[in-house]
Amino acid sequence: MTSGPTAPATGVPWRHDLVGGLLAAALGAAVVLHVRTFPELPDGQPGPALFPGIVGTLLVVFGLVLVVRAVRARGRATAEAAAPGVTAQGRWRALAVLGLVVAYLLLAEVLGFAVTMGVLLFLLMWLLGARPLVAAIATAVTVGFIVLVFGELLLVPLPRGFLG
Amino acid sequence: MLADPTLVVVVLASAVYGLFIGAIPGLSATLATALLVPFVFFLDPLPAIAAVITMSAMAIFAGDLPSALVRMPGTPASAAYTEDAYLQTRAGHGARALGVALLGSVIGGVVGAVVLMVAAPLLAEFALQFTSYEYFWVAVLGLTASVIISAGSQVKGAISLLIGLLLATVGIDIALGYARFTFGSTDLLQGISFIPAMIGLFGLSEVLRNVMRPGGPVRVARLRTQGMFGETLRTLRRYWRRLVSGNVIGSTVGALPGAGGDIAAWVSYAATKNTSRERHLFGKGEGHVEPIVSAGSANNAALASAYVPTLVFGIPGDTITAILLGVLLVQGVQPGPELFANDAPLLYGVYLIFIIANLLLVPLGYLAIKGSSWLLRVPGSVLMPVIVAFCVVGSFSINNGYLEIVIMLALGVLGYLLERGGFPLAPVVLGLVLGPIVEKNFMQSVIKTNWDLTQFLTRPVSAALVLLTALVLAYPLLRGLVRRRRTVDASG
Numbered sequence: 001m002t003s004g005p006t007a008p009a010t011g012v013p014w015r016h017d018l019v020g021g022l023l024a025a026a027l028g029a030a031v032v033l034h035v036r037t038f039p040e041l042p043d044g045q046p047g048p049a050l051f052p053g054i055v056g057t058l059l060v061v062f063g064l065v066l067v068v069r070a071v072r073a074r075g076r077a078t079a080e081a082a083a084p085g086v087t088a089q090g091r092w093r094a095l096a097v098l099g100l101v102v103a104y105l106l107l108a109e110v111l112g113f114a115v116t117m118g119v120l121l122f123l124l125m126w127l128l129g130a131r132p133l134v135a136a137i138a139t140a141v142t143v144g145f146i147v148l149v150f151g152e153l154l155l156v157p158l159p160r161g162f163l164g
Numbered sequence: 165m166l167a168d169p170t171l172v173v174v175v176l177a178s179a180v181y182g183l184f185i186g187a188i189p190g191l192s193a194t195l196a197t198a199l200l201v202p203f204v205f206f207l208d209p210l211p212a213i214a215a216v217i218t219m220s221a222m223a224i225f226a227g228d229l230p231s232a233l234v235r236m237p238g239t240p241a242s243a244a245y246t247e248d249a250y251l252q253t254r255a256g257h258g259a260r261a262l263g264v265a266l267l268g269s270v271i272g273g274v275v276g277a278v279v280l281m282v283a284a285p286l287l288a289e290f291a292l293q294f295t296s297y298e299y300f301w302v303a304v305l306g307l308t309a310s311v312i313i314s315a316g317s318q319v320k321g322a323i324s325l326l327i328g329l330l331l332a333t334v335g336i337d338i339a340l341g342y343a344r345f346t347f348g349s350t351d352l353l354q355g356i357s358f359i360p361a362m363i364g365l366f367g368l369s370e371v372l373r374n375v376m377r378p379g380g381p382v383r384v385a386r387l388r389t390q391g392m393f394g395e396t397l398r399t400l401r402r403y404w405r406r407l408v409s410g411n412v413i414g415s416t417v418g419a420l421p422g423a424g425g426d427i428a429a430w431v432s433y434a435a436t437k438n439t440s441r442e443r444h445l446f447g448k449g450e451g452h453v454e455p456i457v458s459a460g461s462a463n464n465a466a467l468a469s470a471y472v473p474t475l476v477f478g479i480p481g482d483t484i485t486a487i488l489l490g491v492l493l494v495q496g497v498q499p500g501p502e503l504f505a506n507d508a509p510l511l512y513g514v515y516l517i518f519i520i521a522n523l524l525l526v527p528l529g530y531l532a533i534k535g536s537s538w539l540l541r542v543p544g545s546v547l548m549p550v551i552v553a554f555c556v557v558g559s560f561s562i563n564n565g566y567l568e569i570v571i572m573l574a575l576g577v578l579g580y581l582l583e584r585g586g587f588p589l590a591p592v593v594l595g596l597v598l599g600p601i602v603e604k605n606f607m608q609s610v611i612k613t614n615w616d617l618t619q620f621l622t623r624p625v626s627a628a629l630v631l632l633t634a635l636v637l638a639y640p641l642l643r644g645l646v647r648r649r650r651t652v653d654a655s656g
Contacts, residue, residue, distance in 0.1 A: 020585040024323045031330065039342055045615060048337035048344055051603045055329045062322045069319065090376035094580075097375055097552055101368075101573045104556055105566055117556075121549050128375060128545035138546045146557050154206050156561040 014070045021066030028059025096127050112161025118143045174211045175218045182219035183532045186226030187539045189236035190374045193223035194483045198366045201359050202558035209497045210513045216488045218521040221273050224463050228265040229536040232258050233385050241425035241463040244433040251451025258387045263396030266529040268461035270522050275411040276468025277518035287476045288504035300605035301629035303598045306479035308636050310422025314588040324587045328595020331356050339607050351567045358490040360559035360568040361575045367555045368576025371548050384537045403457045410458030411465045418466025422590045424482025428466035429459040475499050486593040
């Protein structure tokens, strides 16, 4: 098939396509196996399993198509490998972002929203390279805004923690 | 109704917000929508729709600012003509380029809104005859189109769609009430909560992408705005045909399910380049203003006409309307032909908001151009963490639950990985929104007729929709054949 008429080529290396295709096919296969445990309709017609079954089957098909095309494209991979690589530093920064969310999930109930988010936001800004004073002001403004707008105006019960 | 102070405040606040997010390179209008949703979730349907309409119109225009000033598109909808806008600025024509982008956006938005006002009621009358068979096929058509027109590889578009459809099957099933893929979690019985999913897919994933590749300090090109409007009007008069063609292309592409402002801009840019006598100037040297006239208007026209399928069939025209549709469904508003028969005030409100939002774009857009160099200096090291905080709180606020934050986190990682692998995200959203509609209408139809599948093909409207779906599926094959013929002709 052809690529889109308009947008430029995304320049994804063929190895990514190989892995992506295999993952899609594996996911599809797992779904197909799992839905066999779903019950049928009383008259023996397919019920809850029908749609996920079709989706799973198609995932296997398209995943394998992607794998085949990736393997075929292997020879002319040099021109495609133009996607800029991710540096180790970039990876750490992304992990820090995910770390904020996970840490919030673990700590919010204990420490409350304001303390948890305040500390985590400041740390993340600092890790990403903001100056401490700027980070402190931005953190205070953000936490204050969320407490006022979500907590007071929209009545979202933000976690209170030990302070409440 | 429109003098309601809440509405005025909502429109103004979302306008400023849209200009801000749109002007930051790497943050799309879809991200802006996803982060806006936790706020509009608490509003009535009309102010909620108004907020999204105003915000997105502003954001799509504001995306042109960093294009012209730092050579980075603010939103993907500006990417097609970023090179031209930047080269124009460097050659001293930046004010004209941005003026054209601004007035072109306003005109595009109004034209798209007029298309919506004319086309939507007509289509709605037609859609009133629809039964579960037709809704099944309309949804299938929408899903098919979203894959065929997705950017990049269609195989990947299909996989994206299937992932969306699969996520949509989580929870209680429609036929038996059986819990699918919940893995024992009672919270998942309701399915994957849509709004946190969107916040993850478009909010968190964009933050991850941005922090992975931080740009150096941006160098902002200088801009002189004296005599801007006079020069802009002269340019628009000179290239008025481009304005017309850009708007026709934009309104048409925008109304297709899954294709939004970015694809409209690319198609319009390509069409302009193919037919222009001055195409040798495009993207080189001093750049050219002609593609900015057409593509800069096309993306805003597409934004408005995306509401046609959204309001008439409940099939979103782009990712922004997909998110809005999800919100409306949660609020208990079911878009569809009945909406046109029963809720005229809401519809007229929506039409009016489109006009107001686009007129408001003139003064606010002008101020944004004036203040653009300041807007572009907001450091990412501060902004990205703030966005993460809003992703977390926004997801939580939907149901006051931590599962929503986990869903947001999981889909954020998924969205990042998909984008990195070249899988488009729009089909995922379409699958998530339309999956339940496809399944529900199919199951209702077959249970009603005791598995008489011929009903899906023999009813006249159904048959027409099947044919249309087949044509959409055949389109890439046909185009491939035509292209092969052409290359053969050219070489032989």
